[in-house]
Amino acid sequence: MTETETTGTVSGVEIVLDTVTKLYPGQRDPAVEAVSMTIPAGEIVVLVGPSGCGKTTTMRMINRLIEPTSGTISIGGRDATAMNPDELRRGIGYSIQQAGLFPHMTVAKNISTVPGLLGWDRKRIAGRVDDMLDLVGLDPGEYRGRYPRQLSGGQQQRVGVARALAADPPVLLMDEPFGAVDPITRGLLQDELLRLQAELGKTIVFVTHDFSEAVKLGDRIAVLGNQSRILQYDTPAAILAHPADDTVAGFVGADASLKQLTLTRVSDVELGDCPTAAEDESVETLRKALAGRDWPWALILDNHRRPLRWVSADQLADAQSLHGIGRPIGNLLSLRSTLQDALEALLADQNATAVITSARGEYAGLIAIETLVTHLSVVRDEHPDKSAATVAAAEESGGAAEPESRP
Ligand code: ADP
Ligand code: MG
Numbered sequence: 001m002t003e004t005e006t007t008g009t010v011s012g013v014e015i016v017l018d019t020v021t022k023l024y025p026g027q028r029d030p031a032v033e034a035v036s037m038t039i040p041a042g043e044i045v046v047l048v049g050p051s052g053c054g055k056t057t058t059m060r061m062i063n064r065l066i067e068p069t070s071g072t073i074s075i076g077g078r079d080a081t082a083m084n085p086d087e088l089r090r091g092i093g094y095s096i097q098q099a100g101l102f103p104h105m106t107v108a109k110n111i112s113t114v115p116g117l118l119g120w121d122r123k124r125i126a127g128r129v130d131d132m133l134d135l136v137g138l139d140p141g142e143y144r145g146r147y148p149r150q151l152s153g154g155q156q157q158r159v160g161v162a163r164a165l166a167a168d169p170p171v172l173l174m175d176e177p178f179g180a181v182d183p184i185t186r187g188l189l190q191d192e193l194l195r196l197q198a199e200l201g202k203t204i205v206f207v208t209h210d211f212s213e214a215v216k217l218g219d220r221i222a223v224l225g226n227q228s229r230i231l232q233y234d235t236p237a238a239i240l241a242h243p244a245d246d247t248v249a250g251f252v253g254a255d256a257s258l259k260q261l262t263l264t265r266v267s268d269v270e271l272g273d274c275p276t277a278a279e280d281e282s283v284e285t286l287r288k289a290l291a292g293r294d295w296p297w298a299l300i301l302d303n304h305r306r307p308l309r310w311v312s313a314d315q316l317a318d319a320q321s322l323h324g325i326g327r328p329i330g331n332l333l334s335l336r337s338t339l340q341d342a343l344e345a346l347l348a349d350q351n352a353t354a355v356i357t358s359a360r361g362e363y364a365g366l367i368a369i370e371t372l373v374t375h376l377s378v379v380r381d382e383h384p385d386k387s388a389a390t391v392a393a394a395e396e397s398g399g400a401a402e403p404e405s406r407p
């Protein structure tokens with residue numbers, strides 16, 4: 001997340017771990033050993049590291065689902081180890097893989113759990129349930145009465161997030177919350193979380209073993225080794241540019257320069273454009289708009305300016321109407337998508353072009369490979385110490401594949 005996106009309200013509080021250790025009964029070595037870190041108020045801090053390194057143990061000590069063996073944790077200046085654990089947990093939203101919803105309760109009941117414990121009256125709870133469903137992009141009328149089994153994996157995760165946010169806790173703990181959904185849904189849920197966070201400004205501790213996810217979501221990333229030893233704790237940009245040691249470098253991957261693409265959002269680059277027309281408009285108008293252009297593609301939109309299909313000058317030549325002609329667009333991206341998402345989308349598109357939509361789904365512009373190449377060369381110029389070879393390779397393949405001028 002970039003600086004500009006975190007300038008909204010901050011409702012979160014600072015969390016400080018001081019030499020926190022967990023030795024499980026019967027184990028020789030601690031699962032977590034002497035971890036100290038400060039998680040700033042209103043930021044997303046991602047704990048990333050291999051399976052078994054102690055991420056879940058570290059996270060669950062924050063809400064005392066696991067009691068630390070030694071060390072202290074303070075949340076908003078209060079000593080968490082001295083608080084009543086139930087009271088502590090009411091101030092901390094918790095969302096886990098598989099959403100962890102109660103299967104025998106409706107969506108509404110699931111979301112009401114903590115507000116119910118807090119003794120809110122029924123009307124306030126009902127209003128809150130609907131607000132939370134709206135917030136995570138589910139229509140309350142359609143979903144509040146459903147049971148978890150009647151939802152897709154992605155929808156269950158959304159409800160899981162809604163439930164975690166229901167009592168408006170300043171702190172949110174998320175343990176691989178999007179681990180069980182397909183990559184496209186995961187990308188959308190990540191976008192959604194960033195949108196929510198820009199509004200809410202919670203303190204979010206997010207656990208993942210996926211470094212790309214960490215780079216996309218984190219204001220700061222803690223790269224963890226065995227026993228949750230902190231190998232590096234810094235911003236995504238700093239870790240990508242200067243991995244602290246070989247272990248971190250290995251984790252970051254050889255393609256660190258290309259990973260720079262995950263640091264930039266579609267909204268941060270200049271978008272290309274092409275002629276567009278609503279389905280009901282005349283073929284002739286669109287034909288004229290395309291005349292004389294090097295790149296013979298246009299977009300057909302619906303009446304709300306949402307992209308429907310690509311159409312070529314050839315296809316328009318003998319068409320009577322814009323209804324039904326052209327071919328489907330691949331995955332639409334949002335302004336919050338990363339350039340890495342754009343790269344994947346354009347590689348999957350026959351026109352090698354990603355179509356971007358606004359928050360309301362309206363056509364916003366296009367991204368072609370040149371946009372990405374330009375961005376990487378700017379990054380390389382700004383950070384000449386980075387792996388220039390990787391950037392050059394990307395530039396070469398992009399440039400060679402598509403010599404003519406593009407949107
Ligand atoms: P991660 O979330 O990074 O995969 P965990 O925190 O779940 O790691 O586990 C860290 C280590 O602690 C692992 O070696 C795991 O086997 C061990 N562990 C986790 N929970 C328990 C438990 N309840 N009892 C004993 N050992 C545990
Ligand atoms: Mg875990």
